[in-house]
Amino acid sequence: SQQGEEDPQALSIQEGENATMNCSYKTSINNLQWYRQNSGRGLVHLILIRSNEREKHSGRLRVTLDTSKKSSSLLITASRAADTASYFCATDYGGSQGNLIFGKGTKLSVKP
Amino acid sequence: DGGITQSPKYLFRKEGQNVTLSCEQNLNHDAMYWYRQDPGQGLRLIYYSQIVNDFQKGDIAEGYSVSREKKESFPLTVTSAQKNPTAFYLCASSIIPRQGKYYGYTFGSGTRLTVV
Numbered sequence: 406s407q408q409g410e411e412d413p414q415a416l417s418i419q420e421g422e423n424a425t426m427n428c429s430y431k432t433s434i435n436n437l438q439w440y441r442q443n444s445g446r447g448l449v450h451l452i453l454i455r456s457n458e459r460e461k462h463s464g465r466l467r468v469t470l471d472t473s474k475k476s477s478s479l480l481i482t483a484s485r486a487a488d489t490a491s492y493f494c495a496t497d498y499g500g501s502q503g504n505l506i507f508g509k510g511t512k513l514s515v516k517p
Numbered sequence: 518d519g520g521i522t523q524s525p526k527y528l529f530r531k532e533g534q535n536v537t538l539s540c541e542q543n544l545n546h547d548a549m550y551w552y553r554q555d556p557g558q559g560l561r562l563i564y565y566s567q568i569v570n571d572f573q574k575g576d577i578a579e580g581y582s583v584s585r586e587k588k589e590s591f592p593l594t595v596t597s598a599q600k601n602p603t604a605f606y607l608c609a610s611s612i613i614p615r616q617g618k619y620y621g622y623t624f625g626s627g628t629r630l631t632v633v
Binding site: 435436438440445446447448449450453455493495497504505507508509510 | 521523548552557558559560605607609611614619620621622623624625626627629
């Protein structure tokens with residue numbers, strides 16, 4: 406399977422702490438994307454990082470990409486209770502079977 | 518406001534019945550996708566379409582059918598041949614990558630299908 410894998414599967418932190426989630430994948434990619442899903446809702450696109458980029462920022466989010474290790478990380482700084490959600494990485498291999506392959510996600514719980 | 522609308526939010530299917538899930542977008546996106554999500558799992562691609570009147574099977578197309586008669590609409594039919602249809606179904610759309618430019622997907626809010 407080309408599916409990316411997130412690590413950890415679940416993460417519980419206190420408000421104000423930083424949360425780091427990792428994603429590993431198997432073959433070369435065009436880009437990698439992170440999505441957020443609140444319980445029972447659709448996914449929301451957070452950030453896209455191209456294969457020739459190493460780091461991107463968006464507000465409290467920081468994404469890194471290491472193509473030599475085939476891995477990415479999502480850092481949420483100064484977390485809030487409202488950040489509680491599942492976070493998915495999705496890889497674009499440029500193949501014909503649709504474009505994005507989603508991992509199983511990291512379930513983040515931020516306690517007030 | 519532009520977006521994707523999925524309906525209904527909840528759907529109950531009896532054994533042997535076909536049901537159709539609606540997905541409409543007003544984002545002028547060329548590509549549309551259907552994914553299935555089971556508890557604690559990632560998303561698995563059912564079907565996708567990049568142009569009107571054309572669509573391709575994804576990883577788990579058996580027991581499902583789609584049509585793309587209009588750019589805005591991509592309905593999914595769950596047929597009686599799908600033996601385990603209870604799941605959360607998500608529709609998405611996107612701009613097709615061109616000239617090295619890539620785009621994220623916009624998702625609907627999902628339809629939860631339950632077999633009764």
